[in-house]
Amino acid sequence: MSDTILAAEPMIRLAAFLSVLVVMVLWEVAAPRRRRDIPRVIRWTNNLALVVIDTAILRLAFPILAVGLAVMADDRGWGLFNNIAVAPWVAILVSMLLLDLAIYLQHVMFHAVPGLWRLHRMHHADLDFDATTGLRFHPVEILMSMGIKLAVVAALGPPAVAVLLFEVILNATALFNHANINLPRPVDRVLRLFIVTPDMHRVHHSVDPRETNANYGFNLPWWDRLLGTYIAQPAKGHTGMDIGIEQFRTPRDLWIDRMLIQPLRGPASGHALDPRITTKGQRD
Numbered sequence: 496m497s498d499t500i501l502a503a504e505p506m507i508r509l510a511a512f513l514s515v516l517v518v519m520v521l522w523e524v525a526a527p528r529r530r531r532d533i534p535r536v537i538r539w540t541n542n543l544a545l546v547v548i549d550t551a552i553l554r555l556a557f558p559i560l561a562v563g564l565a566v567m568a569d570d571r572g573w574g575l576f577n578n579i580a581v582a583p584w585v586a587i588l589v590s591m592l593l594l595d596l597a598i599y600l601q602h603v604m605f606h607a608v609p610g611l612w613r614l615h616r617m618h619h620a621d622l623d624f625d626a627t628t629g630l631r632f633h634p635v636e637i638l639m640s641m642g643i644k645l646a647v648v649a650a651l652g653p654p655a656v657a658v659l660l661f662e663v664i665l666n667a668t669a670l671f672n673h674a675n676i677n678l679p680r681p682v683d684r685v686l687r688l689f690i691v692t693p694d695m696h697r698v699h700h701s702v703d704p705r706e707t708n709a710n711y712g713f714n715l716p717w718w719d720r721l722l723g724t725y726i727a728q729p730a731k732g733h734t735g736m737d738i739g740i741e742q743f744r745t746p747r748d749l750w751i752d753r754m755l756i757q758p759l760r761g762p763a764s765g766h767a768l769d770p771r772i773t774t775k776g777q778r779d
Contacts, residue, residue, distance in 0.1 A: 500655045504562050508663060515667045519626040519674040528677040528693065529734055533623045533746060541751045542627035548751075549637045556638055557645070561662060564648045565655040574652020583654065590653030592715075594661045597647045599718040601640065602711040603767070612766035613758040614639070619707060620743040620757060624700050629673035633758065668714045672696040691716050698729045702737040706730070708767040740765055 553560070559567065568574045576586045605615040614636040621628045632640075648658060672691045687695045691712045699710040709726040712719050719725035729736040742761050747753060764771075 498566070500659055501563055501566050504659055507659065508666065511663045512666055512670075515670045516626060519670050519676065523625055523675045526677045527675050528697075529624065529675055531623055531625075531675070533749065537746060537749055538621065538623060538625075539627050541749055541754065542621070542631045544751050545632070545634075545754065546630045549632060549634050552634045553637055553641060557641060559645075560641065561644050561648050562655055562658045564645050565653055565658040568649060568652045569655065572652075574648070574650055576654065577652035586654050587657040587660070590651055590657040591661045591664075593651060594644075594647060594653070594658070595665075595713075595715050596718060597643070598665065598713060599711055599715075601643050602713070603724070605636070606708050606711070606767040609763040609766050609768075611636075611639075613763050616740055616742075616763075616765070617754050617757045619700060619740045620748060620754070621700070622739050622744065622746070622749060623675070624673060624697055624738045625675040626670045626673055628700070629669040631754075633755070635758070665714050672713065687716055689716070690714065694728075694733060697733060697736075697738075698726050700738050701729050701731075702739050702741060703730065704741075704765045704769065704771070706736075707740065707765060 568577055572578065576590060581589075605611040614633045617633045617636075618628070618631050621631055668690060672693050673696060674693050676693055678686070678692060678694065683692050683694050686692050691710075691714060695710055695716060696713075698706050701707055706726055706729055709724050710719055711724055716725075731737075741764065743753075743757060748757075
């Protein structure tokens with residue numbers, strides 16, 4: 496079973512990624528939430544080029560990725576769930592929840608540590624917010640994130656199917672919650688009880704650092720609510736808020752060469768521990 500999952504992983508992930516991306520792009524064209532300020536050709540070509548670079552570097556840097564490590568852990572008896580007797584469905588469900596919590600905590604860490612914020616802020620420096628923003632991460636951050644994920648998988652020993660499901664769902668929800676789509680407000684209000692919605696995550700991409708350092712969840716919304724990092728709505732509203740960070744506000748900063756050197760440019764202001772920032776939660 497594990498070998499079958501490992502062999503099918505690339506095609507499953509690619510098919511899911513392309514399907515969700517196409518649906519989100521068509522939805523954005525048909526029912527956008529916000530007016531587009533930057534031409535799509537500039538942002539999409541550079542954001543998608545970054546995906547190609549990230550994927551190539553990841554494959555070259557790591558001989559084995561998360562699903563493969565889960566298969567290896569199962570074969571060698573590594574990790575929690577390979578050493579305790581629980582029902583398979585329990586191991587799958589708990590593994591997916593703990594992996595999601597790990598991603599949340601990693602996201603908080605990349606906002607809190609100035610050196611890590613320099614890497615992560617490239618994701619926030621996009622001047623518009625759409626599905627391709629969910630693909631825009633610095634290659635060094637991608638490498639560090641995979642290292643953290645592999646460490647979590649080694650410690651948990653999750654079933655390979657749990658890791659594959661988590662990876663596919665996380666990629667799909669990242670495209671969904673970054674999409675510039677206009678969900679009816681009552682639908683958003685109910686949906687965000689179970690999944691991070693575009694309106695919930697868009698707050699995180701506000702230029703206001705108090706809002707940037709909130710709503711860290713990519714998939715499940717519960718960690719933000721439980722750990723006090725949830726803000727329901729942006730102060731200026733979704734159509735009035737400015738997207739991005741205080742630095743890198745020109746269209747030229749959206750080109751891939753500028754994105755790759757952003758960690759080396761300017762001060763690391765705006766991180767979660769910046770003394771100028773006080774994050775305040777709001778309730779629906």
